[in-house]
Amino acid sequence: MAGSMVALLATTLEFLACGFFKVAAKRMEPLRGTRPIRVLSLAVRSPYWLVGMLLILAGIVLQFLSLTFIPLSSANPLYLTPLLVMLVMAVGYFHERLTRREWLSLGLLAIATLVIAVSVAHGEHAGKALPSYALFFAVVIPCVVIPLIVFSVGDLRQTGRHARPIAGIAYGASIGVLIGTGQLAAVGLFNAYQSGLRGTALLQEPYLWAMVLSAGFGLGQILIALQRCRMAIVITVNSVVGQTQLVVMATLLYGEGWPHDRLWSLVRAGGFALGIAAIFIFPRHEPDPEESGAHEMQPGPSRQASAARGPYA
Numbered sequence: 001m002a003g004s005m006v007a008l009l010a011t012t013l014e015f016l017a018c019g020f021f022k023v024a025a026k027r028m029e030p031l032r033g034t035r036p037i038r039v040l041s042l043a044v045r046s047p048y049w050l051v052g053m054l055l056i057l058a059g060i061v062l063q064f065l066s067l068t069f070i071p072l073s074s075a076n077p078l079y080l081t082p083l084l085v086m087l088v089m090a091v092g093y094f095h096e097r098l099t100r101r102e103w104l105s106l107g108l109l110a111i112a113t114l115v116i117a118v119s120v121a122h123g124e125h126a127g128k129a130l131p132s133y134a135l136f137f138a139v140v141i142p143c144v145v146i147p148l149i150v151f152s153v154g155d156l157r158q159t160g161r162h163a164r165p166i167a168g169i170a171y172g173a174s175i176g177v178l179i180g181t182g183q184l185a186a187v188g189l190f191n192a193y194q195s196g197l198r199g200t201a202l203l204q205e206p207y208l209w210a211m212v213l214s215a216g217f218g219l220g221q222i223l224i225a226l227q228r229c230r231m232a233i234v235i236t237v238n239s240v241v242g243q244t245q246l247v248v249m250a251t252l253l254y255g256e257g258w259p260h261d262r263l264w265s266l267v268r269a270g271g272f273a274l275g276i277a278a279i280f281i282f283p284r285h286e287p288d289p290e291e292s293g294a295h296e297m298q299p300g301p302s303r304q305a306s307a308a309r310g311p312y313a
Contacts, residue, residue: 002069003066003068003069003070003074003075004066004069004070004074004075004078006062006065006066006069007062007063007066007070007075007078007079008078008081008082009062010058010059010060010061010062010063010065010066010079011059011063011078011079011080011081011082012059012082012085013055013056013058013059013062014055014056014059015082015083015085015086015089015235016055016085016089017051017052017053017055017056017059018052018086018089018222018226018231018235019052019086019089019093019094019231020048020049020051020052020055021048021049021052021219021222021223021226022089022094022226022231023048024043024046024048024049024052024223025223025224025226025227026226026227027046027048028042028043028046028223028227029042030227031223031224031227032224033148033151033152033221033224034151034152036217036220039220039223039224040220043220043223049223053219056219060186063075063079063183063186064186064190067187067190071256072187072246072247072250072256076116076243076246076247077113077114077116077117078117079239079243080109080113080239080240080243081113083109083235083236083239086231086232086235086236087106087232087236089231090230090231090232090235091232094230094231096230096231096232098232099283099287101281101282101283102232102233102282102283104281105236105278105279105281105282106236106278108274108275108277108278108281109236109240109275109278111274112240112271112272112274112275112278113271113275114271115267115268115270115271115274116268116271116272116275118267119259119264119267119268119271128191128194128195128254128255129191129253129254129255130188130191130192130195130254131188131252131253131254133206135252135253136188136206136210136253137206139181139184139249139252139253140181140184140185140206140210140214143177143178143180143181143214143245144178144181144210144213144214144217146174146177147174147175147177147178147217147218147221148217150170150171150174151171151174151221151224165228165229165285165286166228166229166284166285166286167229167230167233167282167283167284167285167286168225168228168229168230168233168234168237169233169237169279169282169284171221171224171225171228171229171234172225172229172233172234172235172236172237172238172241173237173238173241173279174221175218175221175222175225175234175238175242176237176238176239176240176241176242176245177241177242177245178214178215178217178218178221179214179215179218179238179242180241180242180243180244180245180246180249181210181214181215181218181245182210182211182212182214182215182218183211183215183242183246184245184246184249184250184253185206185207185208185210185211185214186207186211187246187250187254187256188205188206188207188210188253188254189202189205189207189208189211191254192205192207222234222238229286230286233282237279237282240275240276240278240279241276241279244272244275244276247272248272
C-alpha cells in the first residue's frame with residue numbers, strides 16, 4: 001500500500017508540473033526545436049518553469065522510492081492513473097475542449113489502464129539484472145535521436161498557409177519516447193545502486209547520463225509542444241507511449257516481471273495494445289472551431305502569438 005501511494009503521489013506531482021510548464025510556455029516567445037539553447041535560456045528565466053522543475057524532481061525522487069516497495073510492473077498502471085488530474089487542469093483551468101472522438105480515445109485509455117492493472121496481480125518479480133552496454137546503447141541511442149529528428153523536421157517543414165494545425169500526436173509520442181527512455185535509464189540506475197555500486201563507480205555507469213540527456217531533451221520538447229498544442233492531447237499521448245515503452249523495454253533490459261501464464265500475458269499485452277490503438281484514434285489535426293467549437297479558449301494576444309508560430313501553432 002505504501003508503495004502504491006508513493007507512486008501515485010510521484011506521478012500526480014509530475015502532471016501538476018505540466019500545468020506550470022503550460023503557463024510558462026504560453027508566456028514565452030515562439031519556441032523552435034532547432035534552437036535548444038534558446039529554449040533552455042528562456043526556460044530558466046521563467047518562475048513557472050522553475051516551479052514545474054521542482055515538482056518534476058520531487059516526482060522523480062518519489063518514483064525511486066516507490067520502486068523500493070513495488071516492482072515496476074505494479075507501479076506502471078499507477079503512473080497513468082493521475083492523468084485525471086491533468087485532464088481537470090486542461091479542461092477546467094486552460095479551457096481546452098475535446099471532441100467526441102477524443103473523449104472516446106481517453107475512455108479507451110482508461111480501460112487499457114484498468115486491464116493492465118488487473119494483470120499486475122499475475123506478474124513476476126521485479127527485474128534486477130543489468131544489461132550489457134551494447135544492448136543498453138542499442139535501445140537508448142535510437143530512442144533519443146529519432147524524437148529529436150521528428151521535432152527538427154517538424155520545425156523545418158513548410159506547409160501551405162491554409163494547412164490545418166496539428167493536434168500534437170507526433171509531438172506527444174516523441175516526448176513519450178524521450179521521457180520513457182529517461183525513466184528506463186532511471187530503473188537501470190536504481191538497479192545499479194541496489195547491486196552495491198556507489199560514488200564514482202555509479203557515475204561511471206551510463207544510466208545517470210542517459211537519464212539526464214533523454215529527460216532533458218524531453219522536458220525541453222514538452223515546452224515547445226505545450227506552446228503549440230493542447231495539453232490534454234500532448235500529455236496523454238506522452239504518458240501512454242512513455243509508460244508502454246518503459247515496461248516493454250524494462251522487460252528486455254532488466255528482466256522485469258511479465259506474467260508467465262499465457263492468459264494473463266495476453267491480457268497485459270492486450271492492455272498495452274488497446275492503449276496504443278486509442279492513440280491512433282485521436283485526430284491528427286485540430287478540429288475546425290467554426291464547425292465543432294472544440295478548441296482551446298485563449299485570449300486575443302495568445303491567438304496572435306499562435307498565428308506568428310506558423311503552421312504548427
